[in-house]
Every structure is written in structure tokens, then in C-alpha cells.
Amino acid sequence: MIDLSVVALSRTQFALTALYHFLFVPLTLGLSMILVIMEAVYVMTGREIWKRMTQFWGMLFGINFAMGVATGITMEFQFGTNWAYYSHYVGDIFGAPLALEGLMAFFLESTFVGLFFFGWERLSKVGHLIVTALVALGSSLSALWILIANAWMQHPVGAQFNEQTMRMELSSFSAVLLNPVAQAKFVHTVAAGYVVGSVFVLAVSAWYLLRGRNVEIARRSLAVAASFGLACSLSVVVLGDESGYLASENQKMKIAAIEAEWHTERAPAGFTVFGIPDDVAHTTHDELKVPWVLGLIATRSADEPVLGIFDLVARARTRIASGIEAHAALTVLRAHPQDAAARALFEEHRDDLGYGLLLLRYVDDPAHATAAQIEAAAWSTVPDVAVLFWCFRVMVGIGLLLILLFATAFYLSARHRFERHRWFLRAAFLALPLPWIAAELGWIVAEYGRQPWAIDGVLPTFLGASPVPASSIALSLCGFVIFYSALAAVDVYLLTRMIRRGPDGLGYWPEGDARARL
């Protein structure tokens, strides 16, 4: 039997490193695009202040980039050591986008980041702007490849299981590349990164305005962050809706869990704004529902139902029964590859093999599973409803709050009234951590909502883990926590120190000039 404590430790380690890594990534994504906007204004208008703004925010981008670069490599360490069976099973497909991501991040992005910092005096205005745009493109492209790999875990396409090698093998690279889940995830994640960058610029600029420092730079930066942030935060809603729609087609259980939809309602289903999901009693207490909304969002129709958890568990039960047949046929087929009857039986049930594998958590041989074990395996396909329900609602709540923040900023920016509304400047500064919280919650919804699968419907997570000693994982987990905490603390310290010194203290823009214009 599988040691589930090792699986839990491996999962915790992977989740923590991914969450830490994602503290750095969205700021890099967002700031890189804001740098392009600022420098484009400089190239178009020739005004020195826009160049100095690009350099100042670029310096903050550089700190975050330097601290964040290579923090994702620890996840690749773990694939080989903690997730050896996963790597064997799906490495053929998963490895290619990961390798391309490495190439993009380490070579394309890093090369142009170097040119961005050292090319100001060596390149023409337009040449440097192209370099800055390539920095932003490189950041986004490395995100694209990692999200293609991740989307394949959510919706495995373009691959076929080879029963002799025991691997999923690539059958269509274009299907993996053009996976609709990957496209929706990419634009949603990148837009969320742009929101993080915008809130960062907005909050820091508000802080300067509150102190009457660097006013000229802060006003312009605030205007850029307000307009770019408003566009991006609205895009996040639309693109997130697309992600949700695709999940309602491909990962129905995830949607049912996010919505705590225990029973299938008559279409169109209502959206639960508030409730207390009870994973033990399989119900939601004190729920407050808005009629129709969930049905319209999730199915984009008024007559298609959103399947509830009970119905989906019943489906899982049927697929587990079919998976038992697939497992038994595959066992025979591996010993006797020419067995035509076993081949025919396996082909009939191969799509449900993953469901049969769920039983290995409860029994050594799925063929000997009892009705109770099948029932337990069917219910194991339900992720933690309460966690998903609340993470999703807090994420959406923060997203709506940020739209309101950007809309107010945009209005005040258009009316040149920032300094008169100090309450807004304080609110903008206090909003600084919100987009990170929303982004991390988004990852929790996406990845925790995929459980119990490592590869949706194909490979249960617990079967992907290696039999590494638990003590070794616990020690490396401590090492990662210390390493990443130190890195995050240094990142925050350096950013804070440079922000406190500001463009005036760092020589990017003379403070006296700005004060005179107040």
C-alpha cells in the first residue's frame, strides 16, 4: 500500500514552493508591461521624466526579477525526486513545455533584462523600447509554457497511454499547445499578473503622494497604473469566466465543489453567494442563493443543468467499475501482449483506467475491491468543498474590490484630483497585498480543485509520489521554507529600501523640481 503521509508531505512541499514562487512571478509579469507603456510614452513624447520613470520602476522590477529568478527550479527538483512515478508516467508530455519554459526564462528573458539595464546609453530610443518589450514578451512566454504544462494536467489532450512502457506518450504536440484550457489559463494568469503590477505601482505612487514626494513621477505613474489596471482587472473577470466555463465542460467536479453544488438543480442553477459547506454532512448550511446566475455563467445557457456532486459521484462509481475492468485487462495484456480478448477489453475500458487506479488507495488489487471501497474511491473524487468554496469567493471579492479601486483611480486621474482625496491614496496604499492574496487563492482553486488527480482522470496524485523517506521530505521542506522566507524577506527589504529612497533619493529625478510644481 502507498504511504499516504509521504504523499501528503510531497504535496505540501510542492504546494508551498509553487505558492512562494508565485509571489515573485506576477509582479515580474505586471511591471514588465508597465515598463513598456512608460517607455513607449517616452519614445513618443521625448519627455525625460518618462525615461526616468521607466528606469526607477525598472530598478524595482530588477530587484524582484533577481530575487525571483530560479525560484521555480525547485519544483523541477521535486519532479525527479518526490514525484518519480509521475515523471515516468507523464514526463514525455510534461517535460517538453517545461524545457521550453526554462529556455525562455533563462535565456530569452534574462538576456533582454541585461540589455534593459545596460543598454540605455548604448541603444537608440526605439531599440531600447524593443528590448523592454522583449523583456515583457519573454516573461509572458515563460508563463505560457508553464501554463501549457499545467493545463495538460487539468485537461490531458494530445497524448496516448502506452501499456508496454507505462507512459503517456505525445501524439499531437499541436493539441497540447493549443489546448483551450492552456489558452484560457494563460491569458487569465497574465492579466492577473498585470493587475498585481498595476496595484504595486498604484500603491507606491499613492505613498509618495501622501508624503508629497516625487509628485510629478507619482502622478504619472498613478495615471498609468489606474488605466492599465482598470483594463486588466476587467479583463481578468472576462478571462476568468472563460476559464470557469471550460472547467464546467472538462472538470465538472471542480465547478460543483467551488459552488458547493451538492445536488443537481433545475436549470439554470442558482449561485450561492454565501453558505457554510459541510464536507461531512454533504450539505451547505445557511446558503444564500441568487437564482439563475450559476447556470448562466457555467453553461452559458438557460436550460443546461450544472451537475451536482452526488450525480458526479454516481458517475465516478460507474467509471470506477469500468476502470476495474481496464486494470484487470491491462494486467493480462502486460504479461501476454498478444492476448486479443484482453486487448479488446482494455480498449473498451481504457478511458476509465485512471478511475480504477483510485482504488489502489484502499486495496492492493482493484479486482478485489469491496462495494464500500468502491464507494470510498468514488467519494475521493470530491475535492475539499469548503476550502474551494471560500477561496474562490474571497478571490472574486478581491477582484471586484480592485476593479472599484482602479475605476476610482481612473476617475480621479482624469480629473487630476489625486492629492485632494487623501482617503483614496491611503486606500490605494493599503490595497497593496490584495492582488497577491487573490493570485495565490486562484492557484489554490485551480490546483486543489484538481484533486484527487495529478492528471485529471488519468493519474491519481497519490500514485505519482515516490517512496522517499518522510524524514527526507520533511527536512527538505524545512530547507525550502527557510530559503524562500529569506528570499521573500530580502525582496521586500530591498524593494522597501529603494522605494523609501525614491526617484529623488536615488538620483533619477531631482526632488526640488518636483516640489516646486506642487
Added chain:
Amino acid sequence: MRAEGKVRSRKYTSAAAPAPWRAVFRRHLAVLLAIKLAALALLWVLFFSPAHRTAVDGQAAGRHLALVPQADRRD
């Protein structure tokens, strides 16, 4: 507006010499990057180098997924 921009530009170039903090800052960043890479390398050597990996081939994966007749199972 264009004239205003030019005035600002002149003021900046006359007021600001190359900032001395930059060299120090770059040195600090380089040291931090070196420490970070050393810490990553240390973690890799201690916990993730090939010596810590489980070798998995088709046979091992088959045993792991109980895809062998029960009499032959060792995993």
C-alpha cells in the same frame, strides 16, 4: 508642454551625477544572487541529486500500479 519637458531634462542632467549607490547596489545584488544559487545548489545536493531519486522504468511503474499478477508483486 514640450518646452516644460526640455527644462526638466536640463535640470536633471545638471543636478544628477551618476549615482554612487548603483555600484554598491549592483554588488549587493550580485552577492545575494550568488548566495541564492549556493543555497539552491546545497538543497539540490542534500535532497534532490540523482542519488536521492527512485529509478522508475516500465516494470517498476507496472508493479507500482499493481499491474502484475498478484503472485509476482514485490512493491
